[in-house]
Amino acid sequence: MTPSIAATVQDPRLQRITTAQPYPLLFATISGAHLYGFPSPDSDVDLRGAHVLPLRQVLGLDARHETVEDSRIIEGLEMDIVSHDVKKFFNLLLKKNGYVLEQLYSPLIVQTTPEHAELKEIAKGCITRHHSHHYLGFVHTQWELFLKESPHRVKPLLYVYRVLLTGIWMMRTGEVEANLVTLNETFRLPYVDDLIARKLAGPEQGTLDDADLAFHQSEFERLRAMLQAAHEASTLRELPEDAARSGINDLLIRVRLAQGI
Structure with missing residues (x-):
């Protein structure tokens, strides 16, 4: 972890912002450029997490605040905050959703609980070979964003390579690694x-010459083909394990009941 990232995680302002969230958090981690390994001094702080709605609220006709979002400057920090209620977050874990896996396993932890640690163990059984489709789809979008801009910027290109390598690594190892x-x-x-x-x-250093474009086009196509091949060769499970689904369901019931009315 670089000193700048360590300072971000340990910033007391971030601890206060997390504590001030409207619902208790199962966990809160940092995603985005800080997690990916290339934050700029002006990068915003992408705070991601799972919160626990009160039992009375989820039993009612209208389930509100399943997702809480807040994007603004707080105590001098440019924050982008997104958290999902535990039921929504847990359901996303059971789909081929790389975003929530990266948030769950982010080593940049702002707030944690014993249930967070338990969930990380259970969620290992949720990683499937079909998570490759998430990364293949995501990288297509990132590549289009990179091409659309003129001059071509380094930042979206780094996102392209980050997504490709994360996907390949997951297919080969069954592990989540988002740091480029x-x-x-x-x-x-x-x-x-x-x-x-x-x-x-x-x-001033963040753009590319047109002469670089052909090289990166070739590398994009090569690594995308490598990700597809890694999917086809992967020995990962086809679907989340039954034990993982059962464990997530049990954890959801326990955290919901512990929150009370």
């Missing part, structure tokens, strides 16, 4: 470190 710096210790793509350095250097 860590991933590149295995993949050893020489241009990745250069791109990260250019993004961190500031806006």
Whole structure:
């Protein structure tokens, strides 16, 4: 963890912001550029988590506040906050949704509970070979965003490589790793470190020459094909384990009842 990221996680303002959320949190972690390993000094803080709605509220006709979102400057920090009620979050875990896996397993933990640790153990049985479809779809969108801009910026290109390598790694290992710096210790793509350095250097270094485009187009297609091949060769399960679904259901009941009316 770089010093800047460590400082972000330990910032007392972030602890206060988390404590002030409208519902008790099962966990809160940091996602986005800080998690991916290439935050700029002006990067906002992407706080993600799962909250527990009161029992009375979820038993009523209208289930409100299943998702809580807040995007603004709080105590001088540019915050982007998204949390889902535990039932919604748990249901997303049972689908091929890479976002919630990355949030759950983010090592940048702002708030945790014993139930968070329990959920991380259970959710290992939710990772399937079909999570590759999440990353294949996501990277297509990121590549289109990269191409649409002129001049072409380094930031969306880094997101492209982050998504591809995360997907390949998951298909090969069954593990969640969203940090591009860590991933590149295995993949050893020489241009990745250069791109990260250019993004961190500031806006004037954050664009690419047209001459670079053909190379990155080729690498995008090569790595996308590698992700597809990793999916086809993967020995991961086809569906979440029955034990994982049962464990998540039991955990949901317990955390809901513990919250009370």
